[in-house]
Amino acid sequence: xxxxxxxxxxxxxxxxxxKVDPDExxxxxNMEDLGADSLDLLTMASEFEQVFSVAIxxxxxxxxxxFGDIIRQLSAKVGSPV
Amino acid sequence: xxxxxxxxxxxxxxxxxxxxxxxxxxxxxxxxxxxxTGVETFWxxxxxGETGVCGITxxxxxxxxxxxxxxxxxxxxxxxxxxREAQRMSYASQMAVVAAEEALGQAQLLExxxxxxxxxxxxxxxxxxxxxxxxxxxxxxxxxxxxxxIPMCMINAPASSVSIRFGLRGQLLTIDAACASSAHAVxxxxxxxxxxxxxxxxxGGSDATLNPVLLEGWSALxxxxxxxxxxxxxxxxxxxxxxxxxLGDGAGVIVLESESSARARGVPILAEVLGYGFSSDAHSLxxxxxxxxxxxxxxxxxxxxxxxxAIDHINAHGTGTPxxxxxxxxxxxxxxxxxxxxxxxTSIKGAVGHLLGxxxxxxxxxxxxxxxxxxxxxxxxxxxxxxxxxxxCADGKARAVPVHTVLSNSFAFGGSNACLxxxxxx
Numbered sequence: 001x002x003x004x005x006x007x008x009x010x011x012x013x014x015x016x017x018x019k020v021d022p023d024e025x026x027x028x029x030n031m032e033d034l035g036a037d038s039l040d041l042l043t044m045a046s047e048f049e050q051v052f053s054v055a056i057x058x059x060x061x062x063x064x065x066x067f068g069d070i071i072r073q074l075s076a077k078v079g080s081p082v
Numbered sequence: 083x084x085x086x087x088x089x090x091x092x093x094x095x096x097x098x099x100x101x102x103x104x105x106x107x108x109x110x111x112x113x114x115x116x117x118x119t120g121v122e123t124f125w126x127x128x129x130x131g132e133t134g135v136c137g138i139t140x141x142x143x144x145x146x147x148x149x150x151x152x153x154x155x156x157x158x159x160x161x162x163x164x165x166r167e168a169q170r171m172s173y174a175s176q177m178a179v180v181a182a183e184e185a186l187g188q189a190q191l192l193e194x195x196x197x198x199x200x201x202x203x204x205x206x207x208x209x210x211x212x213x214x215x216x217x218x219x220x221x222x223x224x225x226x227x228x229x230x231x232i233p234m235c236m237i238n239a240p241a242s243s244v245s246i247r248f249g250l251r252g253q254l255l256t257i258d259a260a261c262a263s264s265a266h267a268v269x270x271x272x273x274x275x276x277x278x279x280x281x282x283x284x285x286g287g288s289d290a291t292l293n294p295v296l297l298e299g300w301s302a303l304x305x306x307x308x309x310x311x312x313x314x315x316x317x318x319x320x321x322x323x324x325x326x327x328x329l330g331d332g333a334g335v336i337v338l339e340s341e342s343s344a345r346a347r348g349v350p351i352l353a354e355v356l357g358y359g360f361s362s363d364a365h366s367l368x369x370x371x372x373x374x375x376x377x378x379x380x381x382x383x384x385x386x387x388x389x390x391x392a393i394d395h396i397n398a399h400g401t402g403t404p405x406x407x408x409x410x411x412x413x414x415x416x417x418x419x420x421x422x423x424x425x426x427x428t429s430i431k432g433a434v435g436h437l438l439g440x441x442x443x444x445x446x447x448x449x450x451x452x453x454x455x456x457x458x459x460x461x462x463x464x465x466x467x468x469x470x471x472x473x474x475c476a477d478g479k480a481r482a483v484p485v486h487t488v489l490s491n492s493f494a495f496g497g498s499n500a501c502l503x504x505x506x507x508x
Contacts, residue, residue, distance in 0.1 A: 037369075
């Protein structure tokens, strides 16, 4: 999977969950500004785990502030066995 | 001597006149829990600092994030229910019936015609979902469903089972307010008796959530302790190194009665329910709110006609999650101010797990026992001081102190808050 494909798939999860426009989601976008609460982050983390076949720890979820944080976490994991 | 009503400092001058009604007392209790089936076994285990948290063996959890729970111990369904009865009841219904039998026995109602006037109001949150799991599986595997799915899985099944089994013909209701369900059930029963609409109500709660699907759901919420390698030390309420709670199954049933009914029947009075407070956070499905909790506690005290100075002990909601314990500690400090450090606060969730819809009732029973015996049970697994939870967390051993009045807190997902004030029997 290329970096661009990873970003687009992650963006698709966000848009579906948060009902926002694609151009609202950039690496600098703050999740709070998109209206995401803790339950949204947990639900999206569960979906990322399924889509990308990775495991995301509770601590990592708590560290997410921006879409960029999500991309960095997923990039580090994709390609590593679960 | 009832010190509460003799000391002007403890009595509120603002008792709502609409609530001037006769007292509501407790005449029977029953428990099914990970510390044992039976109130005395449960209480002994609590005071000894024991825990029923263990590795889950009822179903395969290998490779799962959460592998621990607090299933009931000493719960011998075959000895307590006929095969035909047991077959028609969900697990939560079975536990409710067994706990109710103990409570009604202690209240001397099992053989008495008086029991027909009793109502049943129980709390439950997940038991319907748990009971329906095998029926969904059978449908997706075979396309067929037993008609038993409806009466076994309806949320009113535990309360109905108790009513039918013991011939209780008063009000029959189930309260679902997530983790505050059974505390609200006790509160509603208290209101019914004070209003004169009922003189006896069998109340409390029963809940079951330890099944593969629900466990995975709770696991995905990231609120459960991941101490799979050391289950006996999982769930550390208020401790700095806490990492979440452990799910438990169980039931707590209390017989509430008007004082005049109890005295007319000549049955021993165990304790008194002095007040019930409630509020809604209107904030978040999963995160607590200090202001909502403060309101519930203050309402409970006001309904009890007492000031915060009257409280000798707090049985906390104390789930062991970073967020709940921090917010609840702040709430307690807001209400009790400079007295906070002198009030022992116990969470029993490290001992019996989080019983969800049954938690409030089982914790009320622990509060009653504390008042009966002037003994504060320890908070199992409290290890390190968290400056944000700077309370007397009753760590170590059970503590012998005068306990006249106990506050029991239940703060739920969805923002429903319920607080009970329990008083020593006069």
